[in-house]
Amino acid sequence: MSDMPRPRPPHLHHQISRHGKPVWYVRIGKGKRIRIRAVYGSPEFLAEYDAAIRGERPNKSGMRAAPHTLQWLWDSYRQSEAWLHHSPATRRQRELIMTTILKESSAAPFAEIAKRHILAGLDRRSQTPGAGHNFLKTLRGLFSWAAEREHIKIDPTLGVKYPKLRKGRGHEPWTREDIAAYQKRWPLGTPQRVWVDVLLYTGLRRGDACRVGRQHVRDGILTLRNEKGGETVTVTLPILPILQRTLDAGPTGDLAWICGDRGTPLVKESFGNAFSAAAREAGVKKSAHGVRKIAATIAAENGATVPELEAIFGWSGGRMASLYTREANRVKLAAKAMGKLEETRTSIPSPMVKVRAPARKDNQKQH
Secondary structure (H helix, E strand, O other), rough: OOOOOOOOOOEEEEEOOOOOOEEEEEOOOOOOEEEEOOOOOOOHHHHHHHHHHOOOOOOHHHHOOOEEEHHHHHHHOOOHHHHHHOHHHHHHHHHHHHHHHHHOOOOOOOHHHHHHHHHHHHHHHOOOHHHHHHHHHHHHHHHHHHHOOOOOOOOOOOOOOOOOOOOOOOOOOOOOHHHHHHHHHHOOOOHHHHHHHHHHHOOOOHHHHOOOHHHHHHEEEEEEOOOOOOOOOEEEEEEEHHHHHHHHHOOOOOOOOOOOOOOEOOOOHHHHHHHHHHHHOOOOOOOOHHHHHHHHHHHHHHHHHHHHHHHHHHOOOOOHHHHHHHHHHHHHHHHHHHHHHHHHHHOOOOOOOOOOOOOOOOOOOOO
């Protein structure tokens, strides 16, 4: 029960069956009911709820996987404490990765999966090192748990190295000009304007921004548990007047400010796609995460310290916050130092230039 958000997620309903048991289902507006069959509050329940919000019907729970298959191992792992230790965002990501794997290999005997199979999977993802990295991380979590529980004798992921990620700046940060262009294309009163202003004036990650709403605000202060990583971080932020004006203009959802055109909530993945499309219409070919970067840049340039940046953006350890403060200080120091380049001005003549003596004035007339 601890994993279920409070209050109840949007569009989740329940009724008592004729056998006296609660039946949970998702229904958006007057749409079809999508039954959720997992135990309320379990990770499986959350996964089925997310699928139902996207309009996907979960698999019937009565169909259990055959023992000794990869599907059986995965189902067992998802009931373990090791799985519950992961954040909801990590669980959703690994569910998606395993869904792809299990489409072809659900009936495969998990004891026969060897190191060569893991390496082959990495080779198929060689053009996308990030996908390969997440693929290995997902299987390493599964098989290390299986080895600990003595379901297998040898962990096939042992000794397999993570693919080298391409170096780069990651998501390209937005500029002030990008923000201005987006806000001009999407004025107050549009869902798209709510999207960008929630991201910009809270600094929340995409997944957190999708679930934040009025239930997280009390006396003008927003309090939210950060979903990133295994360590829980609570951010506490005042609602800025400029953001409040956007929220008052709406539209917003029942329990989440960010919603679709029909007021329906958006999960992280669908929101990311919708936001990128809205940005392209404004002439900005960048992602939602880049808005978080410009928010951090603006705060640092306005003098925010490392502890202040960590309080706003839910960072810890000082590394990320220091990156932005160093960049802001570099800009200020460069602007100050540029004036020193003008010191080449001088009134002293070059030693290579001959100075002509002034002509003598002769007041005597020549006869």
